[in-house]
Amino acid sequence: xxxxxxxxxxxxxxxxxxxxxxxxxxxxxxxxxxxxxxxxxxxxxxxxxxxxxxxxxxxxxxxxxxxxxxxxxxxxxxxxxxxxxxxxxxxxxxxxxxxxxxxxxxxxxxxxxxxxxxxxxxxxxxxxxxxxxxxxxxxxx
Amino acid sequence: xxxxxxxxxxxxxxxxxxxxxxxxxxxxxxxxxxxxxxxxxxxxxxxxxxxxxxxxxxxxxxxxxxxxxxxxxxxxxxxxxxxxxxxxxxxxxxxxxxxxxxxxxxxxxxxxxxxxxxxxxxxx
Amino acid sequence: xxxxxxxxxxxxxxxxxxxxxxxxxxxxxxxxxxxxxxxxxxxxxxxxxxxxxxxxxxxxxxxxxxxxxxxxxxxxxxxxxxxxxxxxxxxxxxxxxxxxxxxxxxxxxxxxxxxxxxxxxxxxxxxxxxxxxxxxxxxxxxxxxxxxxxxxxxxxxxxxxxxxxxxxxxxxxxxxxxxxxxxxxxxxxxxxxxxxxxxxxxxxxxxxxxxxxxxxxxxxxxxxxxxxxxxxxxxxxxxxxxxxxxxxxxxxxxxxxxxxxxxxxxxxxxxxxxxxxxxxxxxxxxxxxxxxxxxxxxxxxxxxxxxxxxxxxxxxxxxxxxxxxxxxxxxxxxxxxxxxxxxxxxxxxxxxxxxxxxxxxxxxxxxxxxxxxxxxxxxxxxxxxxxxxxxxxxxxxxxxxxxxxxxxxxxxxxxxxxxxxxxxxxxxxxxxxxxxxxxxxxxxxxxxxxxxxxxxxxxxxxxxxxxxxxxxxxxxxxxxxxxxxxxxxxxxxxxxxx
Numbered sequence: 001x002x003x004x005x006x007x008x009x010x011x012x013x014x015x016x017x018x019x020x021x022x023x024x025x026x027x028x029x030x031x032x033x034x035x036x037x038x039x040x041x042x043x044x045x046x047x048x049x050x051x052x053x054x055x056x057x058x059x060x061x062x063x064x065x066x067x068x069x070x071x072x073x074x075x076x077x078x079x080x081x082x083x084x085x086x087x088x089x090x091x092x093x094x095x096x097x098x099x100x101x102x103x104x105x106x107x108x109x110x111x112x113x114x115x116x117x118x119x120x121x122x123x124x125x126x127x128x129x130x131x132x133x134x135x136x137x138x139x140x141x
Numbered sequence: 142x143x144x145x146x147x148x149x150x151x152x153x154x155x156x157x158x159x160x161x162x163x164x165x166x167x168x169x170x171x172x173x174x175x176x177x178x179x180x181x182x183x184x185x186x187x188x189x190x191x192x193x194x195x196x197x198x199x200x201x202x203x204x205x206x207x208x209x210x211x212x213x214x215x216x217x218x219x220x221x222x223x224x225x226x227x228x229x230x231x232x233x234x235x236x237x238x239x240x241x242x243x244x245x246x247x248x249x250x251x252x253x254x255x256x257x258x259x260x261x262x263x264x265x
Numbered sequence: 266x267x268x269x270x271x272x273x274x275x276x277x278x279x280x281x282x283x284x285x286x287x288x289x290x291x292x293x294x295x296x297x298x299x300x301x302x303x304x305x306x307x308x309x310x311x312x313x314x315x316x317x318x319x320x321x322x323x324x325x326x327x328x329x330x331x332x333x334x335x336x337x338x339x340x341x342x343x344x345x346x347x348x349x350x351x352x353x354x355x356x357x358x359x360x361x362x363x364x365x366x367x368x369x370x371x372x373x374x375x376x377x378x379x380x381x382x383x384x385x386x387x388x389x390x391x392x393x394x395x396x397x398x399x400x401x402x403x404x405x406x407x408x409x410x411x412x413x414x415x416x417x418x419x420x421x422x423x424x425x426x427x428x429x430x431x432x433x434x435x436x437x438x439x440x441x442x443x444x445x446x447x448x449x450x451x452x453x454x455x456x457x458x459x460x461x462x463x464x465x466x467x468x469x470x471x472x473x474x475x476x477x478x479x480x481x482x483x484x485x486x487x488x489x490x491x492x493x494x495x496x497x498x499x500x501x502x503x504x505x506x507x508x509x510x511x512x513x514x515x516x517x518x519x520x521x522x523x524x525x526x527x528x529x530x531x532x533x534x535x536x537x538x539x540x541x542x543x544x545x546x547x548x549x550x551x552x553x554x555x556x557x558x559x560x561x562x563x564x565x566x567x568x569x570x571x572x573x574x575x576x577x578x579x580x581x582x583x584x585x586x587x588x589x590x591x592x593x594x595x596x597x598x599x600x601x602x603x604x605x606x607x608x609x610x611x612x613x614x615x616x617x618x619x620x621x622x623x624x625x626x627x628x629x630x631x632x633x634x635x636x637x638x639x640x641x642x643x644x645x646x647x648x649x650x651x652x653x654x655x656x657x658x659x660x661x662x663x664x665x666x667x668x669x670x671x672x673x674x675x676x677x678x679x680x681x682x683x684x685x686x687x688x689x690x691x692x693x694x695x696x697x698x699x700x701x702x703x704x705x706x707x708x709x710x711x712x713x714x715x716x717x718x719x720x721x722x723x724x725x726x727x728x729x730x731x732x733x734x735x736x737x738x739x740x741x742x743x744x745x746x747x748x749x750x751x752x753x754x755x756x757x758x759x760x761x762x763x
Contacts, residue, residue, distance in 0.1 A: 092329060167439075186442055240429055242434065
């Protein structure tokens with residue numbers, strides 16, 4: 001299958017669109033239908049597609065397992081960081097409106113929720129990809 | 142008798158289907174000896190619960206709960222959707238753990254049929 | 266500023282700790298243990314501070330994201346939570362300390378990073394269950410801790426552990442699904458997920474079929490999680506094939522948190538007015554618990570593997586707590602909640618001792634342990650004390666809790682269950698005395714002489730938790746008034762509805 005020209009070409013074409021769509025879904029998490037988890041899963045699916053079409057080693061070159069670990073930690077720290085930032089500014093955990101930004105309360109909430117969603121998206125993407133690696137690695141051997 | 146049954150069935154079609162799907166999942170978990178089929182059964186079971194939740198959030202004539210400019214818009218209840226999103230995440234993680242375990246079972250025992258596994262367990 | 270936020274920090278810190286462990290393990294594997302240890306130490310201090318504050322000022326409420334309940338998620342700490350949280354974190358601290366040397370033999374080296382990460386995630390989930398005041402949040406944390414437990418059970422080298430873990434996963438997930446359905450029914454009927462709000466809204470609906478259905482789903486789901494008798498089938502395999510440190514952790518922390526969730530849902534969400542007046546479920550609980558006590562002990566007698574025997578004994582010990590819940594008067598509930606402490610302490614100690622035997626000699630079966638007390642005296646003494654507590658000999662904490670449960674049974678005039686409690690103690694004595702006899706009064710078999718003679722008490726990092734727990738069995742029994750000071754207000758709160 002790895003030699004199949006049609007599959008390789010279609011993959012090459014479609015992967016950027018999947019990723020753009022994933023980013024769209026993540027960014028619209030706070031104001032519309034979408035969110036970090038859905039977007040993250042879509043983003044991960046693009047790597048899984050690469051893994052299926054080009055083989056695992058190719059997917060690993062694009063995003064290695066170490067990068068996955070690092071990204072999943074980054075996402076979680078982003079989430080927890082925003083939460084703790086709220087505590088520092090005198091609110092409760094994830095009490096977004098307490099963060100002093102030159103915006104009104106609703107806009108601050110929206111912005112912060114967006115950042116948290118991005119954190120979730122990064123973590124979900126990394127975790128989903130590494131689950132795929134871990135389960136699929138046995139096939140290679 | 143039968144007419145009222147049909148009436149109530151089609152009035153609450155989603156809920157009846159949720160129960161039926163749930164039972165299919167339960168059956169697969171109990172009766173199938175292939176471990177992957179058991180995991181699929183578990184997934185079907187969970188999906189039935191998702192269907193049950195989502196059906197409960199229905200409001201007649203309601204639209205997706207995204208804020209519209211028209212103040213008279215009727216929205217469906219968004220909370221079950223959010224809860225189920227979380228439950229889906231849980232289901233995905235459960236499936237991932239289950240599949241990882243099955244891979245390790247296959248590595249150690251060389252089979253994923255439950256009856257063969259039990260025979261091997263007896264021997265050791 | 267910080268004291269208000271301790272409630273949330275007790276959940277956030279282990280999560281951050283887990284991921285920090287993952288990153289640190291990437292740099293160097295031996296950083297993992299200290300980070301896990303420090304994390305749990307901080308948590309333990311926080312839980313003590315929380316308990317102190319609750320006893321001083323009354324229940325603490327914390328609104329996540331400043332959303333007022335019932336719209337937002339609320340974390341509530343009352344005396345019961347505070348007590349359970351301290352017990353859980355005390356045990357996790359000791360298990361973590363114990364695991365350092367213990368897992369060297371039992372887990373492949375490259376998995377150690379993952380082990381501590383998942384360990385901390387389990388503790389995060391367990392703490393979450395203990396502090397949350399929101400039903401759906403409880404479900405999520407239950408799943409976090411359960412998933413971590415499945416992974417931990419399968420983490421060892423033992424072949425059978427993987428299949429045991431798979432069975433645990435199927436049973437655990439089905440039970441979680443039942444709980445989810447129960448939550449769904451309650452939400453459809455009342456439109457809220459907050460426990461306090463539910464307790465307020467439910468009384469007019471007590472007659473409705475939806476509520477009764479939801480109740481039954483909760484009971485079945487939580488019975489699987491706590492391994493109540495007919496639904497205990499996943500437990501013996503999972504406990505006996507898991508690495509010893511993990512057995513000690515899940516036998517104490519996971520099962521106790523299940524009991525806590527059961528008590529919380531029975532008494533806080535469905536108030537005593539419902540469970541005693543509307544559905545005759547308490548009677549049923551008493552009978553099932555009685556069967557669990559007897560059958561669990563009888564099955565334990567038939568076992569030859571030490572850890573497996575302890576696992577069946579867990580089934581029977583769980584029966585005592587459920588019996589206390591079933592009797593549901595204030596003396597019995599005091600005994601039941603005290604039993605959470607005593608069972609955690611003694612089961613933790615016993616599983617750790619079993620792990621120490623495996624660590625030093627590699628023996629799992631009881632018959633191989635003949636004469637082991639001569640070369641491992643301290644471990645054997647700890648085993649003896651914990652066993653005495655499990656049988657219920659004074660002055661141990663096990664005696665005090667059984668005493669209260671029996672007192673409760675007498676107060677409500679149910680003589681039969683007093684007989685059951687005594688019979689259970691007798692059976693416990695039979696299966697545990699056999700081990701003690703082998704350890705102290707028999708000479709080792711020829712084949713095992715060299716191994717027994719060469720055995721030593723385990724290294725300090727394993728011995729200290731064992732001895733701490735063994736002395737806790739006695740100290741908590743003698744100074745039983747200290748835990749009772751916390752338990753009594755929580756029992757009054759739980760039964761306050763009547």
